[in-house]
Amino acid sequence: MTSLPTSLLGDLDPTSDRAVFRQIADQLREAIDRGRFKEGEKLPSEAELVEHYGVSRMTVRNSFSILQGEGLVHAEHGKGVFVRPRPPVRRLASDRFARRHREQGKSAFIVEADAAGSHPQVDSLEVKEEKASQDISTRLGSVRRVLARRRRYLLDGRPVEFATSYLPLDIARDTPIAEPNPGPGGIYARLEELGHRLDHFEEEIRARMPSPSEVKTLRLASGVPVIHLIRTAYDTEGRAVEVCDTVMAADAYVLSYQLPAT
Amino acid sequence: MTSLPTSLLGDLDPTSDRAVFRQIADQLREAIDRGRFKEGEKLPSEAELVEHYGVSRMTVRNSFSILQGEGLVHAEHGKGVFVRPRPPVRRLASDRFARRHREQGKSAFIVEADAAGSHPQVDSLEVKEEKASQDISTRLGSVRRVLARRRRYLLDGRPVEFATSYLPLDIARDTPIAEPNPGPGGIYARLEELGHRLDHFEEEIRARMPSPSEVKTLRLASGVPVIHLIRTAYDTEGRAVEVCDTVMAADAYVLSYQLPAT
DNA sequence: CAGGCATACTCGTATAGACGAGTGGGCAAG
DNA sequence: CTTGCCCACTCGTCTATACGAGTATGCCTG
CATH class of the missing domain: 3.40.1410.10 (Chorismate lyase-like)
Structure with a gap:
Protein backbone atom coordinates (compact mmCIF):
# COMPACT_ATOMS: atom_id res chain seq x y z
CA MET A 1 0.00 0.00 0.00
CA THR A 2 2.65 2.49 -0.93
CA SER A 3 0.30 3.93 -3.52
CA LEU A 4 0.60 7.46 -2.20
CA PRO A 5 2.33 8.77 -5.34
CA THR A 6 -0.30 7.39 -7.68
CA SER A 7 -3.17 8.61 -5.54
CA LEU A 8 -2.66 11.97 -7.22
CA LEU A 9 -3.73 10.48 -10.51
CA GLY A 10 -7.17 9.64 -11.82
CA ASP A 11 -8.53 6.77 -13.84
CA LEU A 12 -8.59 6.08 -17.53
CA ASP A 13 -11.64 6.78 -19.62
CA PRO A 14 -12.23 3.61 -21.61
CA THR A 15 -14.92 5.30 -23.70
CA SER A 16 -12.55 8.02 -24.84
CA ASP A 17 -11.00 7.60 -28.24
CA ARG A 18 -7.85 9.21 -26.91
CA ALA A 19 -5.11 6.60 -26.77
CA VAL A 20 -4.42 5.19 -23.34
CA PHE A 21 -0.80 6.27 -23.32
CA ARG A 22 -1.89 9.80 -24.18
CA GLN A 23 -4.43 9.82 -21.39
CA ILE A 24 -1.75 8.77 -18.94
CA ALA A 25 0.62 11.41 -20.28
CA ASP A 26 -2.19 13.98 -19.97
CA GLN A 27 -2.79 13.12 -16.34
CA LEU A 28 0.88 13.24 -15.48
CA ARG A 29 1.31 16.52 -17.33
CA GLU A 30 -1.61 18.06 -15.56
CA ALA A 31 -0.37 16.84 -12.19
CA ILE A 32 2.99 18.42 -12.92
CA ASP A 33 1.44 21.66 -14.13
CA ARG A 34 -0.65 21.87 -11.01
CA GLY A 35 2.41 21.38 -8.91
CA ARG A 36 1.32 18.02 -7.53
CA PHE A 37 4.74 16.86 -8.54
CA LYS A 38 7.28 19.56 -7.95
CA GLU A 39 10.50 20.34 -9.77
CA GLY A 40 13.09 17.64 -9.30
CA GLU A 41 10.55 15.38 -7.66
CA LYS A 42 10.29 11.73 -8.60
CA LEU A 43 7.24 10.56 -10.47
CA PRO A 44 5.67 7.18 -9.72
CA SER A 45 7.80 4.38 -11.12
CA GLU A 46 6.84 2.56 -14.26
CA ALA A 47 5.83 -0.47 -12.18
CA GLU A 48 3.57 1.65 -9.97
CA LEU A 49 1.84 3.18 -12.95
CA VAL A 50 1.45 -0.23 -14.55
CA GLU A 51 -0.40 -1.34 -11.45
CA HIS A 52 -2.37 1.86 -10.99
CA TYR A 53 -3.73 1.96 -14.52
CA GLY A 54 -3.72 -1.76 -15.23
CA VAL A 55 -1.79 -1.38 -18.47
CA SER A 56 1.40 -2.89 -19.76
CA ARG A 57 4.78 -1.41 -19.07
CA MET A 58 5.42 -0.36 -22.66
CA THR A 59 2.28 1.75 -22.53
CA VAL A 60 3.53 3.58 -19.49
CA ARG A 61 6.94 4.04 -21.09
CA ASN A 62 5.20 5.42 -24.13
CA SER A 63 3.54 8.02 -21.92
CA PHE A 64 6.84 8.96 -20.36
CA SER A 65 8.42 9.32 -23.76
CA ILE A 66 5.78 11.91 -24.68
CA LEU A 67 6.56 13.94 -21.60
CA GLN A 68 10.27 13.60 -22.28
CA GLY A 69 9.73 14.90 -25.77
CA GLU A 70 8.00 17.90 -24.26
CA GLY A 71 10.96 18.45 -22.00
CA LEU A 72 8.81 18.06 -18.90
CA VAL A 73 10.53 15.08 -17.32
CA HIS A 74 13.77 13.18 -17.56
CA ALA A 75 14.56 9.59 -16.68
CA GLU A 76 17.56 8.48 -14.66
CA HIS A 77 18.61 4.91 -15.08
CA GLY A 78 18.27 2.99 -11.82
CA LYS A 79 16.63 5.90 -10.01
CA GLY A 80 13.39 6.94 -11.58
CA VAL A 81 11.68 9.56 -13.68
CA PHE A 82 11.87 13.10 -12.39
CA VAL A 83 10.21 16.42 -13.10
CA ARG A 84 12.81 18.42 -14.94
CA PRO A 85 13.81 21.48 -12.97
CA ARG A 86 13.81 24.76 -14.85
CA PRO A 87 17.38 25.92 -14.78
CA PRO A 88 18.25 29.52 -14.06
CA VAL A 89 18.28 31.44 -17.28
CA MET B 1 12.75 -7.88 -54.26
CA THR B 2 11.75 -4.28 -53.89
CA SER B 3 14.68 -3.77 -51.51
CA LEU B 4 16.01 -0.79 -53.40
CA PRO B 5 15.22 1.69 -50.61
CA THR B 6 17.05 -0.31 -47.93
CA SER B 7 20.07 -0.87 -50.13
CA LEU B 8 21.14 2.62 -49.10
CA LEU B 9 21.60 1.42 -45.55
CA GLY B 10 24.39 -0.58 -43.98
CA ASP B 11 24.46 -3.35 -41.42
CA LEU B 12 24.36 -3.36 -37.66
CA ASP B 13 27.48 -3.68 -35.59
CA PRO B 14 26.70 -6.41 -33.06
CA THR B 15 29.93 -5.72 -31.16
CA SER B 16 29.02 -2.08 -30.62
CA ASP B 17 27.56 -1.21 -27.26
CA ARG B 18 25.38 1.33 -28.97
CA ALA B 19 21.78 0.19 -28.80
CA VAL B 20 20.42 -1.33 -31.98
CA PHE B 21 17.63 1.19 -32.34
CA ARG B 22 20.18 3.98 -32.04
CA GLN B 23 22.37 2.41 -34.68
CA ILE B 24 19.42 2.22 -37.02
CA ALA B 25 18.50 5.81 -36.27
CA ASP B 26 22.11 6.82 -36.91
CA GLN B 27 22.13 5.17 -40.29
CA LEU B 28 18.85 6.71 -41.33
CA ARG B 29 19.95 10.12 -40.09
CA GLU B 30 23.18 9.90 -41.99
CA ALA B 31 21.41 8.77 -45.14
CA ILE B 32 19.10 11.76 -44.84
CA ASP B 33 21.94 14.16 -44.15
CA ARG B 34 23.80 12.88 -47.17
CA GLY B 35 20.74 13.40 -49.29
CA ARG B 36 20.21 9.73 -50.02
CA PHE B 37 16.65 10.38 -48.96
CA LYS B 38 15.50 13.74 -50.11
CA GLU B 39 13.04 16.15 -48.60
CA GLY B 40 9.52 14.80 -48.67
CA GLU B 41 10.74 11.42 -49.80
CA LYS B 42 9.44 8.26 -48.23
CA LEU B 43 11.75 6.22 -46.04
CA PRO B 44 11.68 2.43 -46.13
CA SER B 45 8.60 1.12 -44.36
CA GLU B 46 8.80 -0.36 -40.90
CA ALA B 47 8.34 -3.82 -42.38
CA GLU B 48 11.18 -3.32 -44.84
CA LEU B 49 13.53 -2.20 -42.10
CA VAL B 50 12.46 -5.11 -39.93
CA GLU B 51 13.52 -7.42 -42.70
CA HIS B 52 16.67 -5.52 -43.64
CA TYR B 53 18.07 -5.40 -40.12
CA GLY B 54 16.49 -8.56 -38.79
CA VAL B 55 15.02 -6.85 -35.75
CA SER B 56 11.55 -6.58 -34.36
CA ARG B 57 9.14 -3.91 -35.42
CA MET B 58 9.17 -2.09 -32.08
CA THR B 59 12.90 -1.62 -32.46
CA VAL B 60 12.43 0.03 -35.82
CA ARG B 61 9.63 2.19 -34.47
CA ASN B 62 11.91 3.19 -31.63
CA SER B 63 14.45 4.37 -34.20
CA PHE B 64 11.83 6.37 -36.03
CA SER B 65 10.70 7.96 -32.80
CA ILE B 66 14.24 9.26 -32.24
CA LEU B 67 14.28 10.86 -35.66
CA GLN B 68 10.83 12.29 -35.08
CA GLY B 69 12.02 13.83 -31.85
CA GLU B 70 14.82 15.46 -33.80
CA GLY B 71 12.29 16.82 -36.24
CA LEU B 72 13.93 15.02 -39.14
CA VAL B 73 11.04 12.85 -40.23
CA HIS B 74 7.30 12.62 -39.78
CA ALA B 75 5.01 9.63 -40.04
CA GLU B 76 1.75 9.61 -41.95
CA HIS B 77 -0.74 6.98 -40.97
CA GLY B 78 -1.36 4.57 -43.79
CA LYS B 79 1.26 6.14 -46.03
CA GLY B 80 4.70 5.90 -44.56
CA VAL B 81 7.47 7.83 -42.89
CA PHE B 82 8.80 10.83 -44.78
CA VAL B 83 11.74 13.15 -44.60
CA ARG B 84 10.32 16.35 -43.25
CA PRO B 85 10.69 19.14 -45.79
CA ARG B 86 12.17 22.36 -44.52
CA PRO B 87 9.41 24.89 -44.96
CA PRO B 88 10.13 28.30 -46.37
CA VAL B 89 11.00 30.61 -43.54
C1' DC C 1 -16.63 4.03 -68.37
C1' DA C 2 -17.78 5.10 -63.46
C1' DG C 3 -18.45 3.75 -59.01
C1' DG C 4 -17.70 0.91 -55.29
C1' DC C 5 -15.61 -2.68 -52.92
C1' DA C 6 -11.87 -5.88 -51.66
C1' DT C 7 -7.35 -6.10 -50.46
C1' DA C 8 -2.75 -5.24 -49.35
C1' DC C 9 0.14 -2.12 -47.41
C1' DT C 10 1.06 1.59 -44.25
C1' DC C 11 1.54 3.25 -39.30
C1' DG C 12 -0.94 3.34 -34.40
C1' DT C 13 -1.85 1.11 -30.19
C1' DA C 14 -1.38 -2.34 -26.78
C1' DT C 15 0.04 -6.71 -24.44
C1' DA C 16 3.34 -9.98 -22.26
C1' DG C 17 7.61 -11.36 -21.43
C1' DA C 18 12.68 -11.46 -21.10
C1' DC C 19 17.17 -9.92 -19.90
C1' DG C 20 20.53 -6.16 -18.93
C1' DA C 21 22.39 -2.51 -16.20
C1' DG C 22 22.59 1.38 -12.83
C1' DT C 23 21.40 2.57 -7.87
C1' DG C 24 20.91 2.23 -3.13
C1' DG C 25 19.96 -0.05 1.11
C1' DG C 26 20.57 -3.73 4.22
C1' DC C 27 22.95 -7.46 5.97
C1' DA C 28 26.84 -10.27 6.93
C1' DA C 29 31.62 -11.06 7.26
C1' DG C 30 35.92 -9.32 8.53
C1' DC D 1 32.77 -0.14 12.72
C1' DT D 2 33.94 -0.81 8.00
C1' DT D 3 33.96 -3.33 3.94
C1' DG D 4 31.88 -5.85 0.60
C1' DC D 5 28.26 -8.45 -1.26
C1' DC D 6 23.54 -9.35 -2.32
C1' DC D 7 19.16 -8.02 -3.47
C1' DA D 8 15.37 -5.22 -4.58
C1' DC D 9 14.03 -1.65 -7.31
C1' DT D 10 14.73 1.40 -11.05
C1' DC D 11 14.85 2.30 -16.16
C1' DG D 12 16.92 0.48 -20.91
C1' DT D 13 16.58 -2.62 -24.64
C1' DC D 14 14.53 -6.07 -27.43
C1' DT D 15 11.35 -9.74 -29.08
C1' DA D 16 6.91 -11.52 -30.65
C1' DT D 17 2.26 -10.92 -31.37
C1' DA D 18 -2.22 -8.96 -32.07
C1' DC D 19 -5.63 -5.96 -33.72
C1' DG D 20 -7.18 -1.36 -35.39
C1' DA D 21 -7.37 2.30 -38.68
C1' DG D 22 -5.93 5.20 -42.64
C1' DT D 23 -4.46 4.94 -47.68
C1' DA D 24 -3.94 3.46 -52.30
C1' DT D 25 -4.67 0.38 -55.90
C1' DG D 26 -6.79 -2.57 -58.84
C1' DC D 27 -10.45 -5.31 -59.99
C1' DC D 28 -15.25 -6.19 -60.43
C1' DT D 29 -19.76 -4.77 -61.04
C1' DG D 30 -23.32 -2.09 -62.80
Missing part, protein backbone atom coordinates in the same frame (compact mmCIF):
# COMPACT_ATOMS: atom_id res chain seq x y z
CA ARG A 90 20.89 33.75 -18.61
CA ARG A 91 19.52 36.95 -20.04
CA LEU A 92 21.32 38.36 -23.01
CA ALA A 93 20.57 42.02 -23.47
CA SER A 94 20.93 43.70 -26.82
CA ASP A 95 23.45 46.18 -25.42
CA ARG A 96 25.78 43.42 -24.30
CA PHE A 97 28.34 44.47 -26.91
CA ALA A 98 28.25 48.14 -26.10
CA ARG A 99 31.72 49.65 -25.74
CA ARG A 100 31.12 50.53 -22.13
CA HIS A 101 30.92 46.83 -21.29
CA ARG A 102 34.26 46.25 -22.90
CA GLU A 103 36.46 47.99 -20.38
CA GLN A 104 37.05 45.24 -17.84
CA GLY A 105 39.85 42.76 -17.91
CA LYS A 106 37.62 39.71 -17.81
CA SER A 107 35.31 38.47 -20.50
CA ALA A 108 31.73 39.61 -20.51
CA PHE A 109 30.56 36.08 -19.78
CA ILE A 110 32.69 35.76 -16.66
CA VAL A 111 31.77 39.18 -15.30
CA GLU A 112 28.09 38.68 -15.83
CA ALA A 113 28.01 35.18 -14.36
CA ASP A 114 29.96 36.25 -11.30
CA ALA A 115 27.49 39.04 -10.77
CA ALA A 116 24.63 36.57 -10.98
CA GLY A 117 26.28 34.38 -8.38
CA SER A 118 27.01 31.50 -10.74
CA HIS A 119 30.29 29.79 -11.32
CA PRO A 120 31.34 30.43 -14.93
CA GLN A 121 33.80 28.40 -16.97
CA VAL A 122 35.08 28.45 -20.52
CA ASP A 123 36.62 25.40 -22.11
CA SER A 124 37.16 23.57 -25.40
CA LEU A 125 39.19 26.50 -26.49
CA GLU A 126 40.46 26.07 -29.98
CA VAL A 127 41.94 28.65 -32.27
CA LYS A 128 42.96 27.66 -35.75
CA GLU A 129 42.99 28.63 -39.37
CA GLU A 130 40.62 26.74 -41.62
CA LYS A 131 38.69 26.79 -44.83
CA ALA A 132 35.55 28.89 -44.64
CA SER A 133 32.26 27.11 -45.22
CA GLN A 134 30.08 28.39 -48.01
CA ASP A 135 27.84 30.19 -45.57
CA ILE A 136 30.61 31.82 -43.57
CA SER A 137 32.40 32.83 -46.73
CA THR A 138 29.27 34.54 -48.01
CA ARG A 139 28.71 36.38 -44.77
CA LEU A 140 32.29 37.58 -44.60
CA GLY A 141 32.27 38.66 -48.21
CA SER A 142 33.88 35.87 -50.22
CA VAL A 143 36.70 34.91 -47.95
CA ARG A 144 38.45 31.60 -48.53
CA ARG A 145 40.25 30.91 -45.31
CA VAL A 146 39.41 32.16 -41.85
CA LEU A 147 40.60 32.15 -38.30
CA ALA A 148 38.16 30.11 -36.23
CA ARG A 149 37.90 30.60 -32.49
CA ARG A 150 35.84 27.92 -30.76
CA ARG A 151 34.88 27.82 -27.11
CA ARG A 152 32.28 26.34 -24.83
CA TYR A 153 30.67 28.20 -21.96
CA LEU A 154 29.54 26.56 -18.74
CA LEU A 155 27.54 27.82 -15.78
CA ASP A 156 27.93 25.94 -12.52
CA GLY A 157 29.43 23.06 -14.43
CA ARG A 158 26.64 22.85 -16.96
CA PRO A 159 27.44 23.59 -20.61
CA VAL A 160 25.06 26.25 -21.87
CA GLU A 161 26.57 27.59 -25.07
CA PHE A 162 29.01 26.66 -27.78
CA ALA A 163 30.34 29.42 -29.97
CA THR A 164 32.64 29.78 -32.93
CA SER A 165 33.95 33.10 -34.17
CA TYR A 166 35.20 33.37 -37.73
CA LEU A 167 37.47 36.19 -38.82
CA PRO A 168 39.12 36.92 -42.16
CA LEU A 169 42.79 35.94 -42.04
CA ASP A 170 44.00 39.30 -43.30
CA ILE A 171 42.51 40.87 -40.21
CA ALA A 172 43.26 38.33 -37.52
CA ARG A 173 46.48 36.59 -38.48
CA ASP A 174 49.45 37.35 -36.22
CA THR A 175 47.39 39.55 -33.91
CA PRO A 176 46.25 39.02 -30.32
CA ILE A 177 43.01 37.73 -31.85
CA ALA A 178 44.84 34.59 -32.88
CA GLU A 179 45.92 33.98 -29.28
CA PRO A 180 43.86 31.67 -27.07
CA ASN A 181 43.23 34.57 -24.73
CA PRO A 182 42.74 37.73 -26.75
CA GLY A 183 42.99 39.96 -23.68
CA PRO A 184 40.66 42.39 -21.90
CA GLY A 185 37.49 43.32 -23.72
CA GLY A 186 37.68 40.30 -26.00
CA ILE A 187 38.18 40.24 -29.74
CA TYR A 188 35.90 43.22 -30.32
CA ALA A 189 38.26 45.41 -28.30
CA ARG A 190 41.19 44.01 -30.30
CA LEU A 191 39.43 44.59 -33.59
CA GLU A 192 38.94 48.24 -32.74
CA GLU A 193 42.56 48.60 -31.66
CA LEU A 194 43.53 47.21 -35.03
CA GLY A 195 41.64 50.02 -36.68
CA HIS A 196 38.40 48.23 -37.44
CA ARG A 197 35.98 50.49 -35.67
CA LEU A 198 32.76 48.58 -35.16
CA ASP A 199 29.61 50.10 -36.53
CA HIS A 200 26.84 47.60 -35.91
CA PHE A 201 26.00 43.93 -35.46
CA GLU A 202 23.46 41.81 -37.24
CA GLU A 203 22.00 38.84 -35.42
CA GLU A 204 20.03 36.01 -36.95
CA ILE A 205 18.09 33.80 -34.61
CA ARG A 206 16.68 30.37 -35.23
CA ALA A 207 15.39 27.66 -32.92
CA ARG A 208 15.46 23.96 -33.69
CA MET A 209 16.09 20.58 -32.14
CA PRO A 210 19.77 19.85 -31.56
CA SER A 211 21.87 17.51 -33.65
CA PRO A 212 23.32 14.49 -31.85
CA SER A 213 26.68 16.21 -31.59
CA GLU A 214 25.07 19.27 -30.05
CA VAL A 215 23.29 17.05 -27.56
CA LYS A 216 26.70 15.75 -26.60
CA THR A 217 28.66 18.97 -26.28
CA LEU A 218 25.85 20.79 -24.49
CA ARG A 219 24.78 17.70 -22.51
CA LEU A 220 21.21 18.46 -23.47
CA ALA A 221 18.29 16.62 -21.97
CA SER A 222 15.77 15.34 -24.47
CA GLY A 223 13.06 17.82 -25.24
CA VAL A 224 15.37 20.81 -25.02
CA PRO A 225 15.73 22.81 -28.25
CA VAL A 226 18.67 24.98 -29.11
CA ILE A 227 18.78 28.62 -30.06
CA HIS A 228 21.04 29.14 -33.02
CA LEU A 229 22.36 32.67 -33.21
CA ILE A 230 24.56 33.96 -36.00
CA ARG A 231 26.05 37.38 -35.40
CA THR A 232 27.91 39.38 -37.99
CA ALA A 233 29.98 42.37 -36.91
CA TYR A 234 30.41 45.22 -39.39
CA ASP A 235 32.97 47.98 -39.23
CA THR A 236 32.29 51.59 -40.13
CA GLU A 237 33.27 50.92 -43.71
CA GLY A 238 30.53 48.34 -44.01
CA ARG A 239 32.88 45.41 -44.08
CA ALA A 240 31.96 42.23 -42.21
CA VAL A 241 34.87 41.66 -39.85
CA GLU A 242 33.58 38.77 -37.79
CA VAL A 243 30.89 36.11 -37.84
CA CYS A 244 30.04 34.41 -34.58
CA ASP A 245 28.04 31.20 -34.75
CA THR A 246 26.49 30.34 -31.41
CA VAL A 247 24.41 27.38 -30.30
CA MET A 248 22.71 27.79 -26.93
CA ALA A 249 20.74 25.43 -24.73
CA ALA A 250 17.34 27.03 -25.12
CA ASP A 251 16.27 26.34 -21.56
CA ALA A 252 19.17 28.39 -20.26
CA TYR A 253 18.57 31.59 -22.19
CA VAL A 254 16.31 34.53 -22.68
CA LEU A 255 17.39 36.93 -25.38
CA SER A 256 16.34 40.50 -25.04
CA TYR A 257 16.41 43.19 -27.70
CA GLN A 258 15.59 46.81 -27.73
CA LEU A 259 14.28 48.27 -30.98
CA PRO A 260 13.78 51.93 -31.77
CA ALA A 261 10.31 52.80 -33.05
CA THR A 262 12.12 54.95 -35.60
CA ARG B 90 9.68 34.01 -42.77
CA ARG B 91 12.34 36.51 -41.90
CA LEU B 92 11.43 39.05 -39.29
CA ALA B 93 13.69 42.05 -39.49
CA SER B 94 14.22 44.30 -36.53
CA ASP B 95 12.93 47.31 -38.44
CA ARG B 96 9.59 45.68 -39.15
CA PHE B 97 7.83 48.16 -36.90
CA ALA B 98 9.44 51.24 -38.35
CA ARG B 99 6.94 53.96 -39.15
CA ARG B 100 7.75 53.85 -42.82
CA HIS B 101 6.28 50.33 -42.97
CA ARG B 102 3.08 51.55 -41.44
CA GLU B 103 1.76 53.57 -44.32
CA GLN B 104 -0.02 50.94 -46.36
CA GLY B 105 -3.59 49.95 -45.97
CA LYS B 106 -2.89 46.29 -45.41
CA SER B 107 -1.26 44.69 -42.42
CA ALA B 108 2.48 44.15 -42.44
CA PHE B 109 1.99 40.40 -42.47
CA ILE B 110 -0.17 40.46 -45.58
CA VAL B 111 2.07 42.84 -47.47
CA GLU B 112 5.20 40.93 -46.70
CA ALA B 113 3.73 37.52 -47.51
CA ASP B 114 2.32 38.76 -50.80
CA ALA B 115 5.72 40.08 -51.69
CA ALA B 116 7.26 36.70 -50.92
CA GLY B 117 4.74 34.99 -53.18
CA SER B 118 2.94 33.18 -50.37
CA HIS B 119 -0.74 33.17 -49.63
CA PRO B 120 -1.30 34.82 -46.24
CA GLN B 121 -4.31 34.46 -43.98
CA VAL B 122 -5.30 35.69 -40.57
CA ASP B 123 -7.93 33.92 -38.51
CA SER B 124 -9.09 33.13 -34.98
CA LEU B 125 -9.66 36.77 -34.56
CA GLU B 126 -10.83 37.55 -31.07
CA VAL B 127 -10.98 40.88 -29.36
CA LYS B 128 -12.18 41.06 -25.81
CA GLU B 129 -11.67 42.60 -22.44
CA GLU B 130 -10.25 40.34 -19.79
CA LYS B 131 -8.35 40.15 -16.54
CA ALA B 132 -4.63 40.64 -16.99
CA SER B 133 -2.39 37.77 -15.95
CA GLN B 134 0.22 38.47 -13.33
CA ASP B 135 2.94 38.66 -15.97
CA ILE B 136 1.04 40.94 -18.33
CA SER B 137 -0.02 43.18 -15.50
CA THR B 138 3.59 43.57 -14.42
CA ARG B 139 4.76 44.39 -17.90
CA LEU B 140 2.03 46.94 -18.46
CA GLY B 141 2.63 48.57 -15.09
CA SER B 142 0.05 47.15 -12.69
CA VAL B 143 -2.97 47.06 -14.89
CA ARG B 144 -5.92 44.97 -13.78
CA ARG B 145 -7.99 44.54 -16.88
CA VAL B 146 -6.83 44.66 -20.47
CA LEU B 147 -8.04 44.52 -24.02
CA ALA B 148 -6.78 41.29 -25.57
CA ARG B 149 -6.49 40.93 -29.33
CA ARG B 150 -5.83 37.37 -30.45
CA ARG B 151 -5.14 36.22 -33.97
CA ARG B 152 -3.50 33.38 -35.84
CA TYR B 153 -1.36 33.84 -38.92
CA LEU B 154 -1.17 31.31 -41.74
CA LEU B 155 1.05 31.05 -44.79
CA ASP B 156 -0.23 28.96 -47.67
CA GLY B 157 -2.73 27.40 -45.32
CA ARG B 158 -0.19 26.47 -42.69
CA PRO B 159 -0.47 28.14 -39.27
CA VAL B 160 2.86 29.71 -38.40
CA GLU B 161 2.17 32.10 -35.57
CA PHE B 162 -0.31 32.82 -32.84
CA ALA B 163 -0.24 36.21 -31.25
CA THR B 164 -2.06 38.06 -28.50
CA SER B 165 -1.79 41.78 -27.94
CA TYR B 166 -2.66 43.19 -24.56
CA LEU B 167 -3.48 46.87 -24.11
CA PRO B 168 -4.53 48.82 -21.04
CA LEU B 169 -8.27 49.48 -21.14
CA ASP B 170 -7.88 53.21 -20.57
CA ILE B 171 -5.98 53.42 -23.83
CA ALA B 172 -7.84 51.00 -26.02
CA ARG B 173 -11.46 51.01 -24.93
CA ASP B 174 -13.89 52.52 -27.42
CA THR B 175 -11.20 53.17 -29.99
CA PRO B 176 -10.53 51.54 -33.37
CA ILE B 177 -8.09 49.33 -31.49
CA ALA B 178 -11.05 47.50 -30.00
CA GLU B 179 -12.39 46.76 -33.47
CA PRO B 180 -11.62 43.43 -35.12
CA ASN B 181 -9.91 45.31 -37.91
CA PRO B 182 -8.04 48.27 -36.49
CA GLY B 183 -7.43 49.80 -39.90
CA PRO B 184 -4.37 50.65 -41.99
CA GLY B 185 -1.03 50.45 -40.24
CA GLY B 186 -2.41 48.28 -37.45
CA ILE B 187 -2.73 49.11 -33.81
CA TYR B 188 0.61 50.89 -33.67
CA ALA B 189 -0.66 53.45 -36.15
CA ARG B 190 -3.85 53.84 -34.08
CA LEU B 191 -1.88 54.20 -30.87
CA GLU B 192 0.10 57.06 -32.34
CA GLU B 193 -3.05 58.72 -33.64
CA LEU B 194 -4.40 58.53 -30.11
CA GLY B 195 -1.41 60.51 -28.91
CA HIS B 196 0.76 57.67 -27.69
CA ARG B 197 3.85 58.34 -29.74
CA LEU B 198 5.92 55.17 -29.75
CA ASP B 199 9.47 55.42 -28.55
CA HIS B 200 10.86 51.92 -28.59
CA PHE B 201 10.05 48.22 -28.31
CA GLU B 202 11.52 45.58 -26.06
CA GLU B 203 11.51 42.00 -27.23
CA GLU B 204 12.15 38.93 -25.12
CA ILE B 205 12.87 35.72 -26.94
CA ARG B 206 12.72 32.18 -25.65
CA ALA B 207 12.63 28.82 -27.37
CA ARG B 208 11.01 25.70 -25.97
CA MET B 209 8.95 22.72 -26.90
CA PRO B 210 5.28 23.52 -27.50
CA SER B 211 2.48 22.72 -25.11
CA PRO B 212 -0.21 20.35 -26.40
CA SER B 213 -2.52 23.26 -27.11
CA GLU B 214 0.19 25.01 -29.11
CA VAL B 215 0.75 21.81 -31.07
CA LYS B 216 -2.91 21.96 -31.92
CA THR B 217 -3.33 25.59 -32.91
CA LEU B 218 -0.08 25.67 -34.88
CA ARG B 219 -0.51 22.12 -36.23
CA LEU B 220 3.08 21.44 -35.26
CA ALA B 221 4.88 18.30 -36.28
CA SER B 222 6.68 16.55 -33.48
CA GLY B 223 10.23 17.72 -33.05
CA VAL B 224 9.41 21.32 -33.90
CA PRO B 225 10.07 23.82 -31.11
CA VAL B 226 8.37 27.17 -30.77
CA ILE B 227 9.87 30.60 -30.50
CA HIS B 228 8.16 32.57 -27.80
CA LEU B 229 8.47 36.29 -28.30
CA ILE B 230 7.14 38.88 -25.89
CA ARG B 231 7.23 42.43 -27.16
CA THR B 232 6.50 45.47 -25.07
CA ALA B 233 5.85 48.79 -26.75
CA TYR B 234 6.78 51.97 -24.87
CA ASP B 235 5.63 55.47 -25.65
CA THR B 236 7.82 58.55 -25.41
CA GLU B 237 6.78 59.02 -21.80
CA GLY B 238 8.18 55.62 -20.93
CA ARG B 239 4.80 54.04 -20.43
CA ALA B 240 4.20 50.48 -21.62
CA VAL B 241 1.24 50.78 -23.97
CA GLU B 242 1.10 47.29 -25.40
CA VAL B 243 2.40 43.82 -24.74
CA CYS B 244 2.33 41.34 -27.61
CA ASP B 245 2.78 37.69 -26.77
CA THR B 246 3.68 35.65 -29.82
CA VAL B 247 4.25 31.94 -30.28
CA MET B 248 5.83 30.99 -33.59
CA ALA B 249 6.51 27.65 -35.24
CA ALA B 250 10.29 27.69 -35.01
CA ASP B 251 10.80 25.98 -38.34
CA ALA B 252 9.02 28.80 -40.12
CA TYR B 253 10.99 31.73 -38.77
CA VAL B 254 14.30 33.45 -38.72
CA LEU B 255 14.47 36.52 -36.54
CA SER B 256 16.92 39.18 -37.50
CA TYR B 257 18.10 42.06 -35.38
CA GLN B 258 20.37 44.93 -35.98
CA LEU B 259 22.32 46.26 -33.01
CA PRO B 260 24.35 49.41 -32.89
CA ALA B 261 27.92 48.95 -31.66
CA THR B 262 27.29 52.10 -29.60
